[in-house]
Amino acid sequence: MASVVLIGTQWGDEGKGKVTDFLAEKADLVVRYQGGNNAGHTVVAKGEEFKLHLIPSGILYEDKTCVIGNGVVVDPKVLLEELAYLSERKVKTGKLLISSNAHVIMPYHRILDALEEDSRGEHKIGTTKRGIGPAYMDKTLRIGIRIMDLIDDEEFAGKLRRNLQDKNNLLIKVYGVEPLDYDTIYQEYSGYAQKIRSLVADSSLIIDESLKAGEKVLFEGAQGTLLDLDHGTYPYVTSSHPIAGGACIGAGVGPTRINRVVGVIKAYTTRVGEGPFPTELADETGELMRQNGHEFGTTTGRARRCGWFDAVIARYAVRVSGISDFALMKLDVLSGFEKIKICVGYRVNNEVIYEFPQSQKIFKACEPVYEVIEGWQEDITGVTHFEDLPKAAQDYVRRIEQLTETQVTLIAVGPGREQTIVRGEIF
Numbered sequence: 001m002a003s004v005v006l007i008g009t010q011w012g013d014e015g016k017g018k019v020t021d022f023l024a025e026k027a028d029l030v031v032r033y034q035g036g037n038n039a040g041h042t043v044v045a046k047g048e049e050f051k052l053h054l055i056p057s058g059i060l061y062e063d064k065t066c067v068i069g070n071g072v073v074v075d076p077k078v079l080l081e082e083l084a085y086l087s088e089r090k091v092k093t094g095k096l097l098i099s100s101n102a103h104v105i106m107p108y109h110r111i112l113d114a115l116e117e118d119s120r121g122e123h124k125i126g127t128t129k130r131g132i133g134p135a136y137m138d139k140t141l142r143i144g145i146r147i148m149d150l151i152d153d154e155e156f157a158g159k160l161r162r163n164l165q166d167k168n169n170l171l172i173k174v175y176g177v178e179p180l181d182y183d184t185i186y187q188e189y190s191g192y193a194q195k196i197r198s199l200v201a202d203s204s205l206i207i208d209e210s211l212k213a214g215e216k217v218l219f220e221g222a223q224g225t226l227l228d229l230d231h232g233t234y235p236y237v238t239s240s241h242p243i244a245g246g247a248c249i250g251a252g253v254g255p256t257r258i259n260r261v262v263g264v265i266k267a268y269t270t271r272v273g274e275g276p277f278p279t280e281l282a283d284e285t286g287e288l289m290r291q292n293g294h295e296f297g298t299t300t301g302r303a304r305r306c307g308w309f310d311a312v313i314a315r316y317a318v319r320v321s322g323i324s325d326f327a328l329m330k331l332d333v334l335s336g337f338e339k340i341k342i343c344v345g346y347r348v349n350n351e352v353i354y355e356f357p358q359s360q361k362i363f364k365a366c367e368p369v370y371e372v373i374e375g376w377q378e379d380i381t382g383v384t385h386f387e388d389l390p391k392a393a394q395d396y397v398r399r400i401e402q403l404t405e406t407q408v409t410l411i412a413v414g415p416g417r418e419q420t421i422v423r424g425e426i427f
């Protein structure tokens with residue numbers, strides 16, 4: 001039995017798609033366990049670029065079973081569009097399964113996400129407006145529509161009618177906008193139900209059977225540690241649990257069945273949306289990182305905020321997820337900088353702290369304490385062995401390992417599958 005949870009270590013966008021794709025080659029089953037189409041995973045396979053939002057990146061290998069777990073919120077329209085996109089690109093999708101317990105993103109979730117966000121004014125969260133938060137709200141309120149309800153005509157009709165009554169009240173009375181029409185949504189979503197019915201499964205059972213048969217299971221997290229609803233930079237977080245523990249709930253698997261946790265971490269830091277970011281560089285160095293690293297959102301196209309590597313965040317992610325290995329991404333983007341900075345602590349209220357603060361008020365006041373190390377000028381995009389990296393790049397990786405007490409097992413030096421330095425086996 002071997003199971004690996006792969007998570008984002010910072011604020012998302014660390015390059016999880018590439019690592020999932022890399023590890024999926026050895027896996028039998030690839031499972032997504034939280035989030036929805038707020039995620040955007042870019043994978044370059046055989047020289048071609050694929051952009052996925054909902055379907056696990058493992059789909060690019062024909063023989064892998066891919067599972068959308070119960071913890072995911074599924075927009076069926078997006079799911080079908082993604083299936084059509086993959087089929088156009090000649091990717092076979094016959095081994096995709098969806099948990100019957102996953103919740104459905106409805107049109108009113110998307111509309112309310114946008115309306116709520118706009119009404120927050122300067123306190124906006126910067127959501128992707130994909131309906132993620134409102135869908136999880138309905139789940140915790142216990143009024144959500146699950147995939148199993150969607151494919152059961154009677155359940156769906158009843159739940160949609162009851163939900164729509166409440167949501168239309170909100171739309172009309174609170175936001176003063178047009179109500180939604182029951183028949184239109186019913187027709188549209190019944191059509192989706194027909195198309196996805198054959199994919200619906202008890203995914204927890206399938207994962208259990210796979211593990212018992214000695215197969216390899218990869219749990220693919222979306223977003224990142226600091227976007228976790230409980231452990232992230234609340235309220236600037238998403239509404240699900242991207243940390244490793246989220247895999248247990250969002251896939252229906254016990255913690256004793258997880259063997260390893262891979263934290264995907266960028267060689268620098270980026271953040272989309274609002275909220276404090278101590279190592280942010282609002283200058284030409286940050287702009288250089290953005291341009292060299294193509295730091296623009298896969299889902300929304302928004303420019304990502306960029307800054308130096310933050311070891312306080314990395315250590316925190318190791319703590320809350322029990323990370324056993326790091327996959328260090330985009331090391332090549334740092335080529336060409338004369339000096340490179342690593343944030344090793346925060347200066348706040350006349351003292352230096354080394355642990356991630358719980359309060360956002362304190363986090364906002366944190367100034368980075370930097371260690372400055374030599375940069376390297378060489379192009380490293382063709383390097384496949386650690387020993388062939390420039391010495392300064394090797395030192396940078398080793399310093400990250402020291403500061404986080406965690407081994408860097410994979411290093412990405414470019415977007416392609418083959419542009420990966422492997423320093424040990426994960427599966």
Ligand code: IMP
Nearest residue numbers: 012038039040126127128237238272273
């Ligand atoms: P939501 O998930 O759309 O509700 O957005 C909540 C916060 O999470 C916002 O700051 C988003 O920018 C951020 N977010 C959600 N998904 C991603 C992602 O895949 N990468 C990076 N940030 C994300």
